Amino acid sequence: MTRGVRPALLGLVLAQAAHSIEEYSTRLYDVLPPVRYVSGLLSDDRRIGFVIFNVALVAFGFWCALSSFRRQDRRPPATSLAWFWVVLETGNGLVHIGWAAVAAGYRPGLATAPLLLAFAFILGRELRRVSAPASAIFVQYGTTKLLAFPGAVMPGGGTAPLASVPGFAGILELAGGALLLVGLFTRPVAFVLSGEMAFAYFMGHAPKGLWPSLNGGVPAAFYCFLWLYFSAAGAGPWSLDALWRRKS
Numbered sequence: 001m002t003r004g005v006r007p008a009l010l011g012l013v014l015a016q017a018a019h020s021i022e023e024y025s026t027r028l029y030d031v032l033p034p035v036r037y038v039s040g041l042l043s044d045d046r047r048i049g050f051v052i053f054n055v056a057l058v059a060f061g062f063w064c065a066l067s068s069f070r071r072q073d074r075r076p077p078a079t080s081l082a083w084f085w086v087v088l089e090t091g092n093g094l095v096h097i098g099w100a101a102v103a104a105g106y107r108p109g110l111a112t113a114p115l116l117l118a119f120a121f122i123l124g125r126e127l128r129r130v131s132a133p134a135s136a137i138f139v140q141y142g143t144t145k146l147l148a149f150p151g152a153v154m155p156g157g158g159t160a161p162l163a164s165v166p167g168f169a170g171i172l173e174l175a176g177g178a179l180l181l182v183g184l185f186t187r188p189v190a191f192v193l194s195g196e197m198a199f200a201y202f203m204g205h206a207p208k209g210l211w212p213s214l215n216g217g218v219p220a221a222f223y224c225f226l227w228l229y230f231s232a233a234g235a236g237p238w239s240l241d242a243l244w245r246r247k248s
Helices: 005-025 033-042 046-066 076-103 113-127 135-146 165-182 186-208 218-233 240-247
Strands: none
Touching: 005 046, 005 076, 005 113, 033 046, 046 076, 076 113, 076 218, 113 218, 135 165, 165 186, 186 218
């Protein structure tokens, strides 16, 4: 694990702490329905429920930074936890900025949202140096649709017709995942795949319920934000994009 991961993760957790304070002071728990619901689950007093949730979240963040990485960690779970924070806070920051943009005015959490995005970007840059690309797994979504390998996922088995929505999705996932695996045309490919995952989530999962953990949409939501990050950050130093830049 590179030395920059721990301070970057600590910075992101501190940014989340500042974000939570801003949200509390502007009573987000009374304004945003999902936050109001979660806070109400934890306490009859939504203010207390909000505090419990955010204290637990920040404490978990400090544990991830100070415990998981205390040995300049070589364990895959530590890297996975750090990527979890990148995706979580990228989504958190974008949601607040988008909410304020739609409302054409300030909304709770807006002031510290850019801070979340900045530290998430820094942490992601550090993690790209040591993390195996998620595209190796993403490719399998395409192979299962187009090649029925390592198994068939289409109704009735077999493969998806190329001229169908699943077939087109399989082409994007197989070809796009392979390009991201070698780091070629990373930004445009990642942007297209992020859009595909957003489409998949809202068409296939969101109608089944609000929460990704209950509607089966966790992988789609995760990849949507992950590819969105890569569309902004680009490929790392061990990529064909980087080789191309060095030669030119």
